[in-house]
Amino acid sequence: MTDQAQSTPAPQQLLTRHGTGLIALGVLGLVLVLLGPLFLDRFTLNVLTRSMIYAMMAITVDLLWGYAGILTFGQSAFFGAGAYATALILTHVGGGAQNFALALVLSLVLPMGLAALVGWLSFYHKSTPLYASVISLVVPIVLTQAIFAGGSFTGSSSGLVGYPTMKLGAANYFRLAGVALILFAALSWVIVRSDAGRLLVAIRDNPLRAAYLGIRTQRVQILLMTALGGVAGIAGFLYANAGRIVAPEIAGFGFGTQMIVWTALGGRGTILGPAMGAIGIDYLGAQLSGAMPYLWQLIIGILFVVMILFMPRGLAGFIPRRRGGAPVPQLGALPDHMQQRDSAPLLSVSGMRKSYGDFVVLDGIDLEVRPGELVSVVGPNGAGKTTFLRCLSDGTETIEGRVLLSGQDIAGRPPEAVVALGVGRKFQVASVFETMTVAECLRLARVTQERPSLWRRAARITLPRAVLDILSLTGLDGKLSEPVSGLSHGMRQSLELAMVVAMQPRLILLDEPTAGLTKAERTLIGEVLIRLTRDLGYAAVLIEHDLDFVRQISKRIVVLHQGRLVMDGPVDAVVNSDLVRSIYSGVAHD
Amino acid sequence: MTENKLTIDGLVSGYGALDILQGVVLALKRGEILALMGRNGMGKTTLLKTLMGLIRTRGGTIALDGRPVAGKPPSWLLANGVGYAPQELPLFQDLSIRDNLRLALRHDRDLPRALEHVSCSFPFLLDRLDQKTGTLSGGEQKMLILSRAMMCEPDLLLIDEISEGVQPSVVQRIAAALRAEQERRGVSILLVEQNLAFALDVADRWAVMKLGRIVDGGACEAASRQTVLNHLSI
Numbered sequence: 001m002t003d004q005a006q007s008t009p010a011p012q013q014l015l016t017r018h019g020t021g022l023i024a025l026g027v028l029g030l031v032l033v034l035l036g037p038l039f040l041d042r043f044t045l046n047v048l049t050r051s052m053i054y055a056m057m058a059i060t061v062d063l064l065w066g067y068a069g070i071l072t073f074g075q076s077a078f079f080g081a082g083a084y085a086t087a088l089i090l091t092h093v094g095g096g097a098q099n100f101a102l103a104l105v106l107s108l109v110l111p112m113g114l115a116a117l118v119g120w121l122s123f124y125h126k127s128t129p130l131y132a133s134v135i136s137l138v139v140p141i142v143l144t145q146a147i148f149a150g151g152s153f154t155g156s157s158s159g160l161v162g163y164p165t166m167k168l169g170a171a172n173y174f175r176l177a178g179v180a181l182i183l184f185a186a187l188s189w190v191i192v193r194s195d196a197g198r199l200l201v202a203i204r205d206n207p208l209r210a211a212y213l214g215i216r217t218q219r220v221q222i223l224l225m226t227a228l229g230g231v232a233g234i235a236g237f238l239y240a241n242a243g244r245i246v247a248p249e250i251a252g253f254g255f256g257t258q259m260i261v262w263t264a265l266g267g268r269g270t271i272l273g274p275a276m277g278a279i280g281i282d283y284l285g286a287q288l289s290g291a292m293p294y295l296w297q298l299i300i301g302i303l304f305v306v307m308i309l310f311m312p313r314g315l316a317g318f319i320p321r322r323r324g325g326a327p328v329p330q331l332g333a334l335p336d337h338m339q340q341r342d343s344a345p346l347l348s349v350s351g352m353r354k355s356y357g358d359f360v361v362l363d364g365i366d367l368e369v370r371p372g373e374l375v376s377v378v379g380p381n382g383a384g385k386t387t388f389l390r391c392l393s394d395g396t397e398t399i400e401g402r403v404l405l406s407g408q409d410i411a412g413r414p415p416e417a418v419v420a421l422g423v424g425r426k427f428q429v430a431s432v433f434e435t436m437t438v439a440e441c442l443r444l445a446r447v448t449q450e451r452p453s454l455w456r457r458a459a460r461i462t463l464p465r466a467v468l469d470i471l472s473l474t475g476l477d478g479k480l481s482e483p484v485s486g487l488s489h490g491m492r493q494s495l496e497l498a499m500v501v502a503m504q505p506r507l508i509l510l511d512e513p514t515a516g517l518t519k520a521e522r523t524l525i526g527e528v529l530i531r532l533t534r535d536l537g538y539a540a541v542l543i544e545h546d547l548d549f550v551r552q553i554s555k556r557i558v559v560l561h562q563g564r565l566v567m568d569g570p571v572d573a574v575v576n577s578d579l580v581r582s583i584y585s586g587v588a589h590d
Numbered sequence: 591m592t593e594n595k596l597t598i599d600g601l602v603s604g605y606g607a608l609d610i611l612q613g614v615v616l617a618l619k620r621g622e623i624l625a626l627m628g629r630n631g632m633g634k635t636t637l638l639k640t641l642m643g644l645i646r647t648r649g650g651t652i653a654l655d656g657r658p659v660a661g662k663p664p665s666w667l668l669a670n671g672v673g674y675a676p677q678e679l680p681l682f683q684d685l686s687i688r689d690n691l692r693l694a695l696r697h698d699r700d701l702p703r704a705l706e707h708v709s710c711s712f713p714f715l716l717d718r719l720d721q722k723t724g725t726l727s728g729g730e731q732k733m734l735i736l737s738r739a740m741m742c743e744p745d746l747l748l749i750d751e752i753s754e755g756v757q758p759s760v761v762q763r764i765a766a767a768l769r770a771e772q773e774r775r776g777v778s779i780l781l782v783e784q785n786l787a788f789a790l791d792v793a794d795r796w797a798v799m800k801l802g803r804i805v806d807g808g809a810c811e812a813a814s815r816q817t818v819l820n821h822l823s824i
Contacts, residue, residue, distance in 0.1 A: 356725070380757050381729025428728045428755065429678070474630070486605055489677055489751070490630030490784070512728070515754045516677075518629055518784055518822045545729075545757050584758045 022272075026186055033178025037171035045174045049242050051282040052177040056184050056235045058262040058278035059271060060228040065260070066269035067192055068224055069129055069204030070122075073256040074136030077143045078115050078229040080251020082107035082236025084147065087160040087246040092153075095164030107237035108230050114139075115229020119222035140253040147248040159247035166241050173242040180238065181275065184231065189271045195443060195452035198436070200224065202444050205433040212393070212431075213503065214419035214448035261300070265307050267316025276315050328481045329439045331471070332462040339506050339537035341371045344407070346422075346507055346539045347392070351401035354384075354391055361387045362563045365401070369507070374533040374540045376550040378574075379560035380583045385543045386428055388560065389509045392541070393418050393425045405507065419448070424505030428512050428543075430492035432484050438495060439480040442467070445499035463502050466528050466536075470498045473524040474517075490516035497525070501532065508532070508540040514549065522546070526553040547575060547584055595620045595746055595778035596641075600650035603640040610636040612802035613650065618746070621776035623768065625783055625793035625810070627818055633802040634782045635677060638748045641780075642674045643667050654746065669696075673744030675735045677751050677782075683724035687715055687734060690723050694738045704741040711767035712737050729756045736764065740771060746778045747771075753785040761785065765792040786822075790814055798822075 033052075037045060057079055064070045089103040118139055122132035147154045154160070168176065191197045203210045203217045210217050240246050249255060259278070266277020281300065289296045311317050345368040352365040361384045369375050377385050391397050395413035403410045405421045413421075433441050443452075443461050450462075463471075471477040474494035479487070487495065497513050513529075514522040530553050532538040544550050550557060550571070557574040559567040561583075567574050574580055596618040604610040610633045618624050628634050639645045641652060647660040659667065668674075682690055695704055709716050712733045718726075726734065736752050749768075753761045765788055771777045783789035790796060790810045797807035798821040806821060808814060 359725075381733075381755075381760060382727040384727075386727060486608065488631040488635060494630075512755050516630070516751060516784060519786065519819070520823045521630070545755065547758070582759075 022189065025272075026182055029182050030179070033175055033182065036178070037174055040174075042170055045170045046242075047283055047286040048279070049170070049174045049177045050239070051279040051286075052174075052181045053235050053239050053242070054259075054262070054282050055275040055278040056181050057232060057259050058266065058274035059185060059188055060231050060235075061259045061263045062266075062268060062271065062274040063188060063192070063200075063228060064224065065263060066274070067197070067204070068200040068221065070136075070221065070225075071129065071133045071260070072136040073133065073253050073260065074118065074139045075228070075232050075259055076253065076256035077118075077140040077251055078111035078232035079236045079239070079255075080140070080143055080147075080246075080248075081111040081114055082233030083240040083246045083250055084154065084160075084236070085110050085233070086237045086240040087163055088154070090163040090165065090240075091160050100166055104234075104237055107233045107240075109233075111233030111236070112226050112230040115232075116222060116226040118229075119225035122225070123218040123221045136256070137253055140251055140256050144248050144252045147251060155246075157248060159245060161245045163244075165244050168241075173238075177238055177242065180234075185271055185275055190455055192271065193457060194454050195447075195457055196454045198440055198444065198457075199447065199452065201435065202433050202440075205435055206431060208415075209427075209431045209433065210444075211415040212419060212425050213445055213499070214416050215444075216416050261304055265304060265314050267314030270314075270316040270319075272319070273314050273316030280315070327459070329443075329458065330460045331468060331477065331480070332460050333468055334462050334464045336465060336536060337504055339371055339539075341537045343370065345369060345404075346371050346406060347541070348404040348407075349392070349401070350404075352388075352391060352403065353400040354387060354397070360563055362391065362399075365565050367558065367565065367568070369539050369541060371506070371539050372533055372537045373556065374529060374542065374554045376542045376544055376554040376557045377560055378544065378547070378550060378557060378580065378583075383560045384563045385560050386511055389425060389511055389541070389543065393423050393509055419503070419505070422506035423509065424500040424503045424507070425509040426496050426500045426511055426513055428515070430489070430496045432492055432496050432499070434485050435483065437481050437483055438476055438487070441484060441495060441499055442471075442480075442502060445502040449504065463498075464504055466532050467498045467502045469528050470494060470501065470525065473528075474521060490518075490521070493517065494521075494525075501528075506539060508538060510540060510542045512543055512545070514544070514546070522549055523552070529553050545584075547580075551575060593619055594653070595622070595655065596780070597653040597656070598637075598641070598650070599653075601637070601640065601647065601652060602649035603636065603645050603647050605636075605645070609648065610802050611640060614799075614802070614804055616797060616804050618778050618780055620778055621772060622795065623772055623779040623781060623793045625781045625789035625796045626799060627783060627786065627789060627796060627822065628799035629822055632799045634799055635750055636802075637799070638674070638676070638750050638780070638782060641748060642672065668742075671745035673739040673742055673747040675739040675747070675749045675752055677754070680735055681723050681731055683722075685723055686720050687723055687726070688719040690734060691719075691738055691741065694742055707741040707743070708737045710770070711740065711763065729760065732756050733760065733764075736767075740767070743775065744777065746780070748780050748782075750782045751784060752781075753783065753788050761788050764788075768792050786815060786818060790818070 057075055061072065061075050064072050085106040086103040089099055089106060093099050118135060122135045148156055150156060199215060199220055203220060207217050262278040262281055263274040265281065266275065267273025285296060307314060347369040349365055349367040352362055354362040379385055391399050392403055394415050395410035395418055405423060408421060410418050439461060442463060443458065474491065476491060476494055476498065493516050500508060514525055526549060529540060533540050555571060557571055558565055559574060559580060561579065566579065567577060594617045598614050598616045601611050601614040602609055614637055626634055636645065640647060643662055643664045651658055652660045691704060692698060692701060695701060705716060715734060715737060732752055732755060739747060752764060768779060769792060781789060781793060793810050795807060795809055796814055796818060797804050798818060
């Protein structure tokens with residue numbers, strides 16, 4: 001069901017003006033780390049080497065916390081695992097090129113395996129971000145205890161020291177750490193700005209909406225944790241070699257918390273800020289902790305509180321923000337896509353019953369919807385209409401009876417898997433991505449159709465014509481680069497509707513799609529829905545209170561009353577029935 | 591005492607660098623229901639939020655009974671007879687209906703009286719006081735929002751799109767409840783609405799907002815519908 005855009009590949013853009021500045025900064029950084037050893041004393045070199053390794057760690061915390069919204073205290077565990085893997089190999093197996101290679105591989109693979117396990121525990125089943133944070137507290141504690149319990153093998157509380165390390169010299173370790181930091185920072189910077197990187201922010205903003213766009217949110221989160229576990233492990237390898245000592249503290253949650261302080265002070269959600277925070281605080285700490293060992297911790301504490309209160313954006317707040325926002329992407333039209341029209345029902349519900357304890361919400365529901373049909377569901381408030389849509393789109397809801405989509409049972413399938421069967425759902429209260437722009441939301445709605453790039457941000461978004469119609473008639477096309485948080489209630493409704501249609505689902509589930517819109521906007525949206533169903537063969541199930549609107553767009557109405565489907569028939573017969581009259585006697589929406 | 595319950599003059603407010611309200615001038619008489627309409631994104635909700643002290647005023651004045659109140663916090667306004675039924679997610683979804691109502695009261699001893707008030711307009715809520723609010727349907731939540739705002743017997747009630755997602759017969763009940771409040775206690779109501787029929791039916795006067803300003807207004811009469819529709823057309 002994927003369409004191919006006929007237009008030529010859109011011009012893509014990797015760099016903005018802001019980006020050129022950062023490239024210059026990166027080159028300057030590179031020059032500094034390569035030439036630094038010529039004018040820095042040995043103590044400063046050693047301290048800064050460590051600081052730069054810590055800065056890599058701060059960036060991993062920033063990606064998890066600042067971008068993906070996962071507050072983690074556990075990055076130290078992966079760092080410690082990498083460092084200890086290295087130190088253990090070098091202590092017990094000995095030096096030599098092949099052992100260094102073995103240590104490098106293990107310091108990558110072990111932490112990744114550990115991180116994948118932690119990620120799976122944290123995200124595998126509808127868990128909350130808080131749950132992930134708690135697990136991230138536990139893992140470093142367990143690992144530290146294991147190190148303590150390891151006796152002479154792990155060096156217990158005194159750690160491991162005196163093992164052979166790579167003979168690079170302080171100057172070259174400084175250069176190596178610097179280059180690794182700059183490369184990792186640049187890579188992170190490119191990825192978080194790419195279309196794929198925006199997925200992380202989308203999942204943070206609204207995991208439910210992301211799942212209903214077909215994004216496998218848990219998998220993305222687990223992959224991110226695994227990859228960053230690997231980076232932490234490599235940082236641990238560097239640390240164990242450059243520092244020539246590993247101690248249990250580096251795997252502990254105290255160190256994990258320190259990384260959070262660096263990230264917060266530097267500026268969460270920016271790549272540069274946390275790196276600056278880590279280097280600044282660690283370097284200052286090394287300089288000052290000798291002179292005032294106790295006072296220094298107090299200063300850091302006060303600084304932290306002051307920054308949180310007065311500079312919530314951290315050190316990065318000193319960097320002027322780019323004016324004028326992101327460049328406005330162009331919109332392109334996809335050719336009209338005809339859905340398959342076979343006579344078999346697309347949606348088939350039989351004997352559906354849903355209850356919460358003794359409270360029965362839906363009972364004995366049978367319904368078939370064919371391609372090209374637009375079925376309106378009406379009924380009084382509290383009749384179970386929204387619950388009905390949820391049971392059609394989330395197979396993990398416990399129900400009796402069966403829901404078949406194109407002949408496949410949805411039982412047990414989470415929303416993203418039901419979406420993959422060709423279902424799109426619009427919620428009653430608009431569910432969009434608050435911190436993103438309108439264009440980014442639309443782009444995300446297409447991720448399952450067009451794989452997002454890890455490197456670039458598309459300058460052109462191609463959307464089905466029906467979506468372009470919705471955007472232009474609600475005025476959203478003039479607000480593409482505006483953040484969703486500034487949109488009015490009705491505009492959010494329209495944006496979510498546009499996102500759902502952009503997915504080109506075979507079955508569109510709409511919960512009061514025109515709530516909060518003016519009469520004129522309703523009429524125009526109604527025409528778009530008619531075109532989608534009658535002309536293009538989409539199927540739609542629509543919850544609506546406005547009988548005039550229902551009459552305008554649909555031929556078939558079902559009535560849901562006290563959890564039962566009491567009527568199913570052509571519009572006029574249903575609308576003129578006594579039951580519907582009694583429910584709807586009142587003011588029609590004008 | 592002035593005749594006006596609420597007087598807004600040259601009101602400017604907004605978010606970030608953007609001024610959404612660009613000099614709103616509007617007066618609401620004591621005991622009057624005013625329907626404020628307009629297309630999406632014109633600033634209707636922002637006006638209510640600014641009046642309620644949730645967004646800072648950047649210019650102009652707001653007077654309640656002739657007293658300037660711009661800059662007063664929401665708690666002060668609530669304590670001084672302003673009620674607010676917001677549009678989005680104002681209910682505590684994990685609390686019971688009873689607790690959602692209790693939270694709006696200063697003292698628990700006021701609860702019986704408040705419940706009596708609720709029973710006049712939406713008696714079904716009383717049968718379900720211990721039900722978790724999150725299990726109410728969208729339309730039922732709207733009724734709870736309005737009940738909670740009305741039971742404190744405010745002198746000025748700000749209502750944001752209360753008819754959205756509510757079945758027509760209940761919309762009619764809401765209209766009746768608002769008019770009853772007006773007749774019984776002389777409450778002044780600023781009603782932001784998309785449902786034109788409901789709004790013009792219940793209100794004494796209408797006003798239309800466009801790009802942060804009031805551009806037209808008048809008494810509600812037969813011809814108003816077409817005038818407002820012209821303003822709302824695309």
